[in-house]
Amino acid sequence: GGRYRLIDFPLSNMVNSNIRTVGLITPYMYRSLMDHIGVGKEWDLDLKIGGLYILPGSTYGLKSSHGKYLIRDLIQNKPFLERGGLERVVVCDASKLFNINFEDVDKAHVESGRDITLIYKKGVFVEGDKELYLDISSRDRVSDIVTGPNKEGNIFLDAFIINLDLLLKIIDWYEHMSYMDLMDVLSQHLADFNIGAYRFNGYIGVVNDLKSYMESSSDLLREDVRKLLFNQDKPILTKVQDSPPAKYMEGSKVTSSLIASGCIIEGTVENSIIFREVHVGKNAVIRNSVLMQHCEIAENVELENIICDKYVTIKPNVRLAASKDSPMAISKRERI
16 A cells, blocks of 8 residues: 555554554564564554563464464463463454454454354455355354355455463363464364354455455555545554655656655556655656555656565666566566
8 A cells, every 4th residue: 555564454453442462473584574563663552561572483384375373373472372361362364454343343252152253254255275264154153164265255354352261272282283273273173162253344455465465455546445444543553654745757647546655756657556765767657566665667667567575676668567367576676
């Protein structure tokens, strides 16, 4: 969206739901993440009591491609869970874009008496086996967890509430099978655990590859999506950077695009998202693309269906084009 990162959405959802103790389990390569998050000041999580805790993540891989919650990560951070003194835990991944109030989910969870409540959205069909879907029986009970779309398209939003005592028991039970993912454990115990489902009706964006990233980015060009995702009463918070407004030079042309602060636009931008401090040179044409921070696009360049990571430089007269279904990504600090 020109200024946000995926991690901003779950963090903001938690803060907007009055959750004030948040543990962030880091990936193996986390330097850039820490540079963005800091001590959690932008999310009001720089607190003396509670606040943001940076937790170690596993350096080992997952058993399955759709895995999100490695048991090994939970084992490593069991003391964090035990010290909280709370009854329930909200767990959320950062691969989905949505704006939700977890207090509503928690209320439904408590009233239902469930052990676990999985959050889903109906009618979403994502190709392949990278996403989990829920089969839901009567009274909103989860009867199966499957990979790939089911008939109703009940996509799991990688977010749920679980009773802490059950989570600690699972950690103990699977201590010697730490390579497993928590969702695989839940799939094996559908008859043993009381697992319910909570239906979310707002907008969701799915990000699991380049194509889905471009699709979710393109969604943000729609006003109806922006109104649902960037609710003023529940704002999505991010790291603040003080930059001057974007500058549009004589001869520039911008249509159906998001242009962040600090940009200088001399060429043409169509259906694209331009992050902070990007320079688009004279007679350059950017279509259906995403340019991240500090990219330098020279004169007479043409880009279509391209994702440029930060600090990419495109030299004069270069033309790069890809298909909508298979966008091209240019790595950080590349010079082409």
